[in-house]
Amino acid sequence: MRRFGRASSVEIGKSGRATGGRPIPVEISAWTQRGQQSRPGLTSEELPGAGHARACSRCPGRVGSSVQEHRLPESAAATLLSLASRCHARGWALATSGNFSVRLDAHRFVITKSGLDKGALRAEDLLVVDLEGNALTEGRPSAETPLHAQIYRRRARVTAVAHTHSVAATVLSRALVAEGYVVLSGFEMLKALVGVNTHETSIRLPIFPNDQDVPRLAAQVDAELGGDDCVYGYLLAGHGLYTWGDTPTEAARHVEAIEFLLECVLHGKR
Numbered sequence: 001m002r003r004f005g006r007a008s009s010v011e012i013g014k015s016g017r018a019t020g021g022r023p024i025p026v027e028i029s030a031w032t033q034r035g036q037q038s039r040p041g042l043t044s045e046e047l048p049g050a051g052h053a054r055a056c057s058r059c060p061g062r063v064g065s066s067v068q069e070h071r072l073p074e075s076a077a078a079t080l081l082s083l084a085s086r087c088h089a090r091g092w093a094l095a096t097s098g099n100f101s102v103r104l105d106a107h108r109f110v111i112t113k114s115g116l117d118k119g120a121l122r123a124e125d126l127l128v129v130d131l132e133g134n135a136l137t138e139g140r141p142s143a144e145t146p147l148h149a150q151i152y153r154r155r156a157r158v159t160a161v162a163h164t165h166s167v168a169a170t171v172l173s174r175a176l177v178a179e180g181y182v183v184l185s186g187f188e189m190l191k192a193l194v195g196v197n198t199h200e201t202s203i204r205l206p207i208f209p210n211d212q213d214v215p216r217l218a219a220q221v222d223a224e225l226g227g228d229d230c231v232y233g234y235l236l237a238g239h240g241l242y243t244w245g246d247t248p249t250e251a252a253r254h255v256e257a258i259e260f261l262l263e264c265v266l267h268g269k270r
Ligand SMILES: [Zn+2]
Pocket: 097, 098, 099, 144, 163, 165, 239, 240
């Protein structure tokens, strides 16, 4: 597994704890308990163990001895629509590009449907999928759902994922794909990333070659990054950025910060 975290002598995990170069193991059960207080917009009814009210032919036996009711909570929909429209307004998800998702529980997340204008999304444009990317409600999920699913499977604390197609991410990732990463170093804005408290920080954002075979691409990301807790996101060459957060607010802050930092690097190369 490559490592792309901070290029300092002591690796710092996203929680701010020294990891000694190892990802911090996270128990889903521990995340669930913490999440009841820390995840905005999700109620206890939406957490694992709740909502097993009726049988479901789509995922028999998937959740414990019962099944989940695959309703879409209004709070999760509102959070997701807000994240998507914010990124569209900044020009990072134009022409139906990009996709956004929010975790519902340890087994499911909600994601934007395929091919929709991210500036005009409605709640009915979202659907619920499992952590393998299978749709649990009506509609066709975004083609890049396997990449979101990889993040949720490997990063139990993550509750939101943002994927953008900005000019800076597109141009830089294509120019630097041979190096395999973009270095973000010395910028005050780095402090917007969780666990970073000084501009004297250097972060490597990994770059993967783009691939229209998304399941294969997701497998490559999984093999290279796994759930590395020192990685804040990654780039797909000539394509865009994936980043995430332990809360939707953190994911929104990370996408804004990383997009800003990529623009700084791009301007610096001109
Ligand atoms: Zn994309």
